[in-house]
Amino acid sequence: MPEEIESIMHELRKFKPGKEFRKKAHIKNFKQYQKLYNESIKNPEKFWAEIAREIDFFKKWKRVYCWDPKTLKCKWFDGAKLNVSYNCLDRHLKTRKNKLALIWQGEQEEDVKTYTYEELYKEVCRFANVLKKLGLKKGDRICMYLPMIPELAIAMLACTRIGVIHSIVFGGYSAKAVETRIKGCKAKILITSDGSLRKGKIIPVKESADIAVKKCKSIKKVIIVKRTNNNIQMKRGRDIWWHEEINKKGIKDECKPAMMDAEDPLFILYTSGTTGKPKGVLHTTAGYLVYVYITAKWIFDLKDEDAYWCTADIGWITGHSYIIYGPLANGATTIMFEGVPNYPDPARCWKIVEKFKVNIFYTAPTLIRALEKEGNKWTKKYDLSSLRLLGSVGEPINPEAWLWYHTHIGNKKCPIVDTWWQTETGGILITPLPGAMTLKPGSVLRPFPGVIPDILREDGTKASVNEGGYLVIKQPWPAMLRGIWGNKKRFRETYFKKFPGLYLTGDGAKIDKEGDFWIMGRLDDVVNVSGHRIGTMEVESAIVSHKSVAEAAIVPYPHAIKGQALYAFVSLNKGVKKTEKLKDGLRKHVAEEIGPIAKPDRIQFADALPKTRSGKIMRRILKAIAEGKEDLGNTSTLADPTVVEILKQKRQ
């Protein structure tokens, strides 16, 4: 176990939910949670069948679930027929037709659009009809490379309406990253925009899309949303405008939902892993929907009158599950924000909270830390009294940031749900239930009903109390990933090989003496930079592909705002000069290969990297150097121990 795991900070105070909150909560006390949890473990079939009754199925399932840890076949609600967009839209029309489903806040303050459930339903149907007219059929794939605009939500739901699988690429990724993802799933259509806005500037998204599509034979059409009105090149026969297509004569605002099988693929979402290439995580229909529905309801304690805002980007899993599918399946009002939290000033989020009287606010620790740094004058500018529940996701939240969030945003009255989960898990797995649990800053507390986590040692035995180990999940849950798109072998090797048949999360964790979980960060080569998941191998491959570079190693180091940041050790080819300009060049190169989020903060040129006698780079030692540690641990296996001293002296 890496040592930093032991040094996690402890805040010993505990925070109980208020009486008022508890009284109205879906899950009101710890006893009720325990009862639900015990039932879910004793009789999962019964438990999940009861939950699934809250979702509309066209045809009932034959079996609640089956799981074979040998073949890794996993099915939930097999035999059932349903449709995700139907559950997010149609079924609310009877009672919530005029209720707001989506509030969109553009980067400019006056740019607001709202959609009632009926309006959203019609838009989704229209776009689904456009897709049908373009020849898309059940099982086809579509890529989306869009900023946070309503069309993104509409396109997602339209895909699910006709059984098309979406693969969304985060708008901040590079053309190269888009290309790999299109090729990975052989998408027929790419949806993008003429541009996107960032701090008042126009980012030429379409240019990147053009570069990406050039080498993708599978793409038949590119649909472009007009967002920024800047001049773009339209390629004849390939590029079409969203607004023209959707307004064409004959495009109806009704579209019959496809009857999807429970295990039909719903979407693919690429995420970083331990090897160079990101992997396409596959989620399917019924299990995912049931799980995001119930987790959104219980964890965010969703009520019909709530305005709910999750600040994530829809390009990540948090946006999929807890901006779109979870809240809409619950008939909630979900808010989508196009801009960034510190533009035009660090009070932007609080202004939005006041403006829409947000009740539930879900964000990442990196945003909390960044806004905390700006001082409390910004939080005082707006009325935050509408808030009743706060959430955190993406990386461990340090107790200091937790307390600031609790005091200055939540006015000491809002419970904070620190939710642990992953792209692969589809929904939240370990979290407080806000009305039922006493909070401990820094702890994610307890497994959601139906989830059986454990902490194991290297040899597979159970870790004891407070002993850090590998976090595994012992039984499947409805939203578990069903595979890696196009790579069965990788699915087994990544998740089910180390401890055969158990789902390996890649995170380290421990359980304290009261039975509460503490997440301690990744144990593999994945780093969390500002809550974005980045594979160090992916960045290494990008740097090494630069013409001046011979070898590179990327390690994380602690960063006050980002949580973790990237530190690159780079060996250059013979004769290449070590200049600051080259460092900038390397950063730019990484931005082109992956995206600006993957740029290393620090770069150190090294004539040699520490290696074992068999030639393996010892990243553990590099990490200790990057962290500024004096003691680098055992260096006796190094081929040339002098290398380390030189690196230490030149630390950035």
Ligand code: WTA
């Ligand atoms: C980390 C994001 C600590 C963890 C939903 C996990 C967390 C990775 C938490 C998944 C949390 C997520 N506390 N760490 N509450 N939530 N993580 O796939 O390392 O982008 O493995 O999914 O984020 O990142 P991903």
